[in-house]
Amino acid sequence: MPKRSKPSSAPIEREGSPWTGLWAVVTKEMADHMTSARMRILEILIVLTAAGSVYAAMQVLRETVGQDPFLFLKLFTTSRDPLPAFISFLVFLVPLISIALTFDSVNGEFNRRTLSRVLAQPIYRDALLMGKFLGAFFTLALVLTAIWLLIFGLGIVGLGLPPNTEEVARSLLFLVTTIFYGGIWLAVAMVFSIVFRQPATAALASISVWLFFTVFWGILASLFAQVISPVQIGTLTEIVRQTETQLALSRLSPNTLYAETMLALLQPTVRSTGLLLPFQLEGAVMGSPLPLRQSVLIIWPQFTGLIAVTILLFALSYVLFQRQEIRA
Amino acid sequence: MSEYVIETVNLTKKYDGFTAVNNLNLRVQQGEVFGLLGPNGAGKTTTILMLLGLTDPTSGKVTVLGMDPTRKTLSVKSKVGYIPDTVGFYDELTARENLIYIAKLNGLSGDSAYQRIDEVLARVGLLDVADQRVGTYSRGMRQRLGVADVLIKQPQLIIMDEPTQGLDPERAREFLHMIRSLKEEGITILLSSHLLHQVQIVCDRVGLFHRGRMVLEGTVSELAKKVLGRAYRVILNAEGSPSQILEALEKVPGQVGVRHLEGDRYEVEAEKDIRPEVARAVVQSGANLLGLEVEAQSLDEIYARYFEEVKHAQKE
Structure with missing residues (x-):
């Protein structure tokens, strides 16, 4: 197919739009996801964690009512033992949902032997892959939006206060960031679903990548930082340089990008994502809150980074899929 | 626009130095x-994928x-139905x-699509089991659903890869009937x-495919003539003196052996059906003709003979 080996010097022009049939694929994929048992389990899981952590947060917040101008945002970030805050849950729930949505998207069609039949219809491979990605992406967006609305509803009922405009704006941006953070893992799992014929292998590979970034990358970043910018005498500049190296390295992980973005968006008092706070989700910096524009400025590189990684990974899966021989 | x-x-396709299809010249006429035909790995599926534009020729x-499948991919695929060797469906759907999914991919929707689906089912x-999940279907039902699947687009050409593989003889026969009836509707297969x-x-x-080449082509009897030299075998039972009968048979025009x-059984080989001539000769020789039948050579024999020859040629 569009793998363009050129038999003649004339450029091959493809007939029609590469997106013919895209929406048929998207709607079919979404319908599949929505009705699958896999998704129901995950939905129950995420609703339970959302309800649990938000309820716990509300109990804490009731005691401190009126002390914070951004009470609603605290719903996402406040924790009470033994439950962590909702955003801490999200850091691993979102990758889990995303991987579950796409780890068998291409190899599943192979194994069911539906791929050649579907590709024999008047569509291009582009439409199939894009449709599968968008179907999963929209499903993810739908689930997360529903949870987001649920938390808002719980908040209004539980706290008896409506959110102000800035809280709505900040949490909306937070929602968008979370969706794109999920997008990265959708694309990761999709790449593996093209590379590996066995869905189980693809799922395992995706989870390994996620574990690597969640657990090991932080350790590796500090190790590498010690090698790249060693502290020899112990001057302040040396220590600062090492910390900066470590931070730069840890930002290669989408988890760091996401954590920093969440922090700046949900805690208006955060003034910088540098130095002081790589992972401390609840460690608030003292001081007066920043306006939304300023907070967005702080995390703009992280935010665009998340979107860029999603697009890059999708492009990779695209190239791999176009080159794949479809005969089973 | 070509007439074919x-x-x-x-047509040639190479995978990493291995030639799957080698200088293929294939022509299929309307209707x-x-x-x-060929053993597994002879290049049949690769040829089919190239015809559909699913693999680029080298x-x-x-x-x-009349169109190039690598350029007019969508037009070709909207007029050509493809039934893969093991046709797969989404088992969890009816x-x-x-x-409906296939109809949508073909740009059909709404009432006309539903009507078409009912028709093809x-x-x-x-039609009775249309709302059962495909997971509950037998192999034969899936194969028939595969036909329904390609009929949705009202194809001018249907390509089937190993359509009767895995079917029991009865189902296979039914399926072959279906192929004939599709041909009667003017669909090329x-x-x-x-x-x-x-x-x-x-x-x-x-x-006949062998190692990426089409080594023989024609109707079954043409192939028989090419490979075996004698396409027809007339077997007869006759009472009388064997020498007299053999003498008479040797005079029959068209016989080659x-x-x-x-006992009373004789064999005459010929390039065409010469039963009337044989009967006349036997009767005229004064013998009693008891029975007469003709065996058309089967493809199996042609096939076996051809590959025997190839093996011989390779040994030498």
Whole structure:
């Protein structure tokens, strides 16, 4: 197919739009996801964690009512033992949902032997892959939006206060960031679903990548930082340089990008994502809150980074899929 | 616009140094059933994928319905139905839901799509079970659903890869019937198989594949003539003196070999059906003709003989 080996010097022009049939694929994929048992389990899981952590947060917040101008945002970030805050849950729930949505998207069609039949219809491979990605992406967006609305509803009922405009704006941006953070893992799992014929292998590979970034990358970043910018005498500049190296390295992980973005968006008092706070989700910096524009400025590189990684990974899966021989 | 539904000129496909299809020149006419015949790995499926534009040829030219499948991919795929060797469906969906997806991919929607789906399901006899999940279907039902699936787009050409593989003889026979009835509707059919007797029943012409080449092409009897030299064997039972009968048989015009089998059985080989001549000769010789039958050579024999020859040639 569009793998363009050129038999003649004339450029091959493809007939029609590469997106013919895209929406048929998207709607079919979404319908599949929505009705699958896999998704129901995950939905129950995420609703339970959302309800649990938000309820716990509300109990804490009731005691401190009126002390914070951004009470609603605290719903996402406040924790009470033994439950962590909702955003801490999200850091691993979102990758889990995303991987579950796409780890068998291409190899599943192979194994069911539906791929050649579907590709024999008047569509291009582009439409199939894009449709599968968008179907999963929209499903993810739908689930997360529903949870987001649920938390808002719980908040209004539980706290008896409506959110102000800035809280709505900040949490909306937070929602968008979370969706794109999920997008990265959708694309990761999709790449593996093209590379590996066995869905189980693809799922395992995706989870390994996620574990690597969640657990090991932080350790590796500090190790590498010690090698790249060693502290020899112990001057302040040396220590600062090492910390900066470590931070730069840890930002290669989408988890760091996401954590920093969440922090700046949900805690208006955060003034910088540098130095002081790589992972401390609840460690608030003292001081007066920043306006939304300023907070967005702080995390703009992280935010665009998340979107860029999603697009890059999708492009990779695209190239791999176009080159794949479809005969089973 | 060429007069052929499928035409390939020196079509070649190489995978990492291995030549799957080698200088293939294939021509299929409007309305015929053409069988690609050959052992597994002879290049049949690769040829089919190139015809559909699902794999790019390394060199050579393909024309399907007058179009180049690598350029006019969408037009070709909207007029050509493809039934893969093991046709797969979404097991968790019903037959109807599976077909709705295919209809949508073909740009059909709304009432006309539903109507078409009902029509094709009725056509293959699956309308009663249309709302059952495909997971509950038997192998034969899936194969019929595969036909329904390609009929949705109202194809001018249907390509089937090993359509009767895994079917029991009864289901296979039903399926071959269906192929014939599709031909009667004017649909051109290309099918690949290694099950010779089935190809023989249903195909107007066959092409014999061996190591990426089409080594023989023609109707079954033409192939028989080419490979075996003698396409017909007349077996007769006659009472009388064997020497007299053999003498008479040798005089029959068109015979190329005469043998006395055993008792009162004789064999005459010929390039065409010469039963009337044989009967006349026997009767005129004064013997009593008890029985007369003709055996058309089966593809199996042609096949076996051909590959025997190839093996011999390789040894030498």
